[in-house]
Amino acid sequence: MSKAEPFWVAGRPVTGSATFQVRHPWDDRLIATVARPDPAQVDAAVAAASTAMPAMSAMSAHSRAAALAHVAGRIAERGEELAALITAESGKPLTWARVEVARASSTFRWGAEEARRWSGHLQRLDTDPAGAGRAAVVRRFPRGPVLGITPFNFPLNLVAHKVAPALAVGAPIIVKPAPKTPLSSLLLGQLLAETDLPEGAWSVLTVSNEAMPGLVADARLPVVSFTGSAPVGWSIRDAVPRKHVVLELGGNAAVLVAADWSAAADLRWAAGRIATFSNYQAGQSCIAVQRVYAERDVYEELLAEVSAAVARLRTGDPGNEATEVGPLIDLAAAERVERWINEAVEAGATVVVGGERDGTTVAPAVLRDVPPDARLAREEVFGPVLVIEPVDGLDEGLARINDSPYGLQAGVFTRDVRVAFRAHRELDVGGVIIGDVPSYRADQMPYGGTKGSGTGREGVRAAMADLTVERVMVLTGIDL
CATH class of the missing domain: 3.40.309.10 (Aldehyde Dehydrogenase; Chain A, domain 2)
Structure with a gap:
């Protein structure tokens, strides 16, 4: 029996007692056996994400950018391997799998570039006499750790669209890939593990769909970013109305x-x-x-x-x-x-x-x-x-x-x-x-829908804004 592929808890490869199979959609042959986390391992990942918030917030822009740029480069270097993996787990033709790999590399590159530009702005307040000598510094800060739930159809690039913006703004992220296509995100974990990101900055948990509601409900994950079917997406929003929920759902374009x-x-x-x-x-x-x-x-x-x-x-x-x-x-x-x-x-x-x-x-x-x-x-x-x-x-x-x-x-x-x-x-x-x-x-443009297609926006910079909130600092006694 082949060894089970590990999942990732706080940047470390981990296995458990339970496993599941990934099979090729074309001919149903076995592609891989994947380890499934138990509840204690899931809890450890969530706890680590919560604990990592101060270290992530303190990271310099160049450090975040360097980590994302490293992943972008390594995706390109391992492009053929990743394309073959996407084809094997999703049934996507190889020519389109290569396009997805190139886009994923670009998505992380955009994340690196936007991390360097993520600066906020200065607003002068002396436009009114009561504001004389005052200025506001307006910056955006993460809402908190993110739960990123991804679908089977773009098993690498849609993961990239969750991970790159989160890390760019300093938000730890837990990725829950689709059970039919977890292998691309697990390989992405290998590339993230090569960086100097703080412990707990990211995890990849191959939990079943049945176990997903527990993750969604966990108060330590105040942001849920979901891409997938409309019924599941809206049920997530209904289940956690006080969380910030980003939904990229279906369409009939x-x-x-x-x-x-x-x-x-x-x-x-x-x-x-x-x-x-x-x-x-x-x-x-x-x-x-x-x-x-x-x-x-x-x-x-x-x-x-x-x-x-x-x-x-x-x-x-x-x-x-x-x-x-x-x-x-x-x-x-x-x-x-x-x-x-x-x-x-x-x-x-x-x-x-x-x-x-x-x-x-x-x-x-x-x-x-x-x-x-x-x-x-x-x-x-x-x-x-x-x-x-x-x-x-x-x-x-x-x-x-x-x-x-x-x-x-x-x-x-x-x-x-x-x-x-x-x-x-x-x-x-x-x-x-x-x-x-x-x-x-x-991949850099705002992307999202109206009506039943969801709420919120992806596209690297748009997602960075969606995962953060404005925080104002007013300086007093400033000569402008």
Whole structure:
């Protein structure tokens, strides 16, 4: 029997009596056996995080930056190893796993850079006679240790988006990775262990989902940052209403193709982007393209181009360099996607291409004539399925995007700056991507949603602000 992979308690590798298995979504082969913490080990990690607060707060900016820069560099150095690990545990095609590794390195690099810039500001108070001789120094300080709960679909970079901002502001963090994909975060622990961060600055606890509520409720962890499904996220917020809870939840990201985007080359390019980014994680991304609305003047041509581009996508073994679409995370997920497609067809939808299931793999699908109340149109499919419908003008197109319980990001293909500004003003989403799909995300930009897509913002500097509170110091007798 292979040795169990250790988890990390206060920067040290630890094992316990219980274990669980990580299996490959493509062929169900055993990838690793992982140790699971017992309650005493969990308590030790939380206690260490609480104890580490003074040392973390006292760290210089250059020390925090150096630790984060070290991790950024080591991720890049071990990039192929990490990419192979991501593919093995999540089923993500190797080409996309490499992209994730590069982004994770960039996320830590941004954390290092922002740690050096994290300075606060001076506000003069002599703008009023009562404030003569006074000035305020306004700085932000951590709310306290952070519990970071991460999903399976980006097992390295979404961990980076919890860890880098927390360490950059001096907040200890406990990472609880998804049980299906803990290996990337455990390897990240090896890289963090090479730094001079104080004991207790970080832990990686491979607890089960059933044990998560105890961690969420622990008063020593005043901040919970969760990325995952909407029902779980909102249940966390309901359970701890007095904590600061950051939720990055689901979406059913939409695209609007305006009539002015009518040149053949433009439509081909848009179709290629839509096809790729409705399927790039087998659709398992909260900003994967799920809904496309095209003005009637361009609808039929766009539908043909998108369907042809989707049909060309290569599915198969995610370890194959040529594979573009791999399996879903498990059989239950694939069966659910198949069921939603069948429901839509029974309600009157037409499958233009794809939709067949083979084990954990679903052939990338394009559907039209999907009823607005079908789950494919309303909920987050989290699979390789795309709905394309015509709209009569911008009013209807923008309204159809907003007719959703989610509001994460939207894409608008237009060359008209007036349409761009209108979309930015009217769309009830966290981000509007003009001239591209909603799947675009730069790791330094603010990222988050409205409505059922959550609350709070990630993106390194935005997350740093979210994990901290302003504290004012007033200086008296100052000659300004």
